[in-house]
């Protein structure tokens with residue numbers, strides 16, 4: 439390698455930009471690498487997108503940062519945004535089941551309920567469902583567990599179908615948007631996986647974990663940035679220095695050359711020669727790029743499925759909305775077959791969104807109970823969501839303003855065997871040592887996990903390029 443190494447970062451979402459920023463500060467063989475970010479859209483940010491709505495700015499993609507994974511808060515600190523982070527005013531949430539909203543037990547959003555009593559008192563389970571869950575206490579241990587199984591298979595076996603469908607499904611669905619009977623226990627619910635291995639009964643395991651974890655752990659579970667999470671993207675962009683940013687071009691081939699470099703081809707006919715590349719794109723896009731140069735890796739990538747989701751922002755006259763209980767919103771089990779899969783009472787959850795006393799802002803997610811609803815025309819979609827809201831919380835009139843964001847093939851599905859698949863993928867890419875995959879499809883799809891993966895891929899590339 440002569441002179442400064444040339445590195446491409448394909449994909450200008452949070453993963454790619456976190457990787458690019460890390461590399462702008464690196465020295466490789468005493469040189470600053472020359473960086474190019476290539477993004478298919480005109481706009482950087484990927485799933486992170488903020489937009490003016492109802493007199494304020496709202497997030498159309500992710501809306502909150504999990505504080506337990508430190509990468510996002512650390513990045514906010516480094517970008518001088520830390521002092522602006524806000525916590526939700528409400529953190530309790532409900533499930534819309536058995537005909538009304540029922541509060542989810544405290545602690546469950548952090549992964550486990552604070553004991554089993556609150557679960558039973560919540561009324562989310564019917565008396566029969568609760569009795570079935572109790573059978574777990576008497577069941578023998580499940581025998582030797584498979585290395586991985588679905589969340590559904592464990593929860594149905596130990597606690598019964600109601601516990602799965604009314605409690606675990608809406609919770610996991612809110613994050614992964616998927617089917618718990620296919621989602622990997624190890625990848626999506628590692629704490630449940632560990633409890634099931636360590637304890638004969640899942641309920642006893644939950645109780646022991648509840649006692650071991652102090653209820654008030656201190657800070658909030660989630661935080662966000664007033665003005666929208668896209669401020670992270672503008673903050674990162676500002677730090678890219680002399681990085682070349684090419685937007686509106688899609689990379690469709692990565693071709694290794696005999697001298698160890700790579701050629702990236704884009705859909706505009708551009709040919710970019712680089713020493714290394716980080717592919718921070720969805721699995722299906724990486725699959726296309728690697729089809730010829732790494733067919734085994736491409737086949738593994740093809741196995742990572744995606745689901746679609748729509749986010750519908752609604753502004754109502756305050757007088758049209760009955761007083762909302764002190765919660766952040768509610769989740770809807772898939773089995774209810776509703777258009778709505780979750781609703782955040784945005785203007786009572788986040789202090790910065792309560793800009794007008796005469797308006798109530800709701801953020802609604804669509805796609806789990808009725809996947810086809812994400813493709814409905816805008817008016818029908820808004821009307822279907824509004825009628826679900828009428829049934830759930832008694833909204834009395836249509837919204838005065840709305841915005842629909844459709845996210846096609848947005849949520850990678852960590853199906854059973856996901857972690858093993860990712861390991862195989864890494865092995866299948868060993869013959870391309872300076873190509874790295876990073877992002878939501880692999881080791882966690884939350885924004886903090888994506889930042890951590892982008893930075894990790896950048897360190898790996900820097901190491902691989904060091905003489």
Ligand SMILES: Cc1cc2nc3c(=O)[nH]c(=O)nc-3n(C[C@H](O)[C@H](O)[C@H](O)COP(=O)(O)OP(=O)(O)OC[C@H]3O[C@@H](n4cnc5c(N)ncnc54)[C@H](O)[C@@H]3O)c2cc1C
Nearest residue numbers: 449451452453478484485500501502689723877878884885
């Ligand atoms: C509706 C919704 C709500 C969410 N809520 C939260 C939340 O509250 N908190 C949280 O932590 N996470 C949340 N997530 C998840 C999180 O937003 C994403 O997992 C994360 O932003 C993904 O970042 P990424 O950079 O890996 O991928 P993306 O954001 O998908 O970025 C990939 C980029 O690659 C580009 N690209 C694709 N193909 C090519 C190509 N061939 N050539 C060049 N560029 C290409 C794309 O245009 C895109 O910009 C949510 C996701 C969605 C969809």
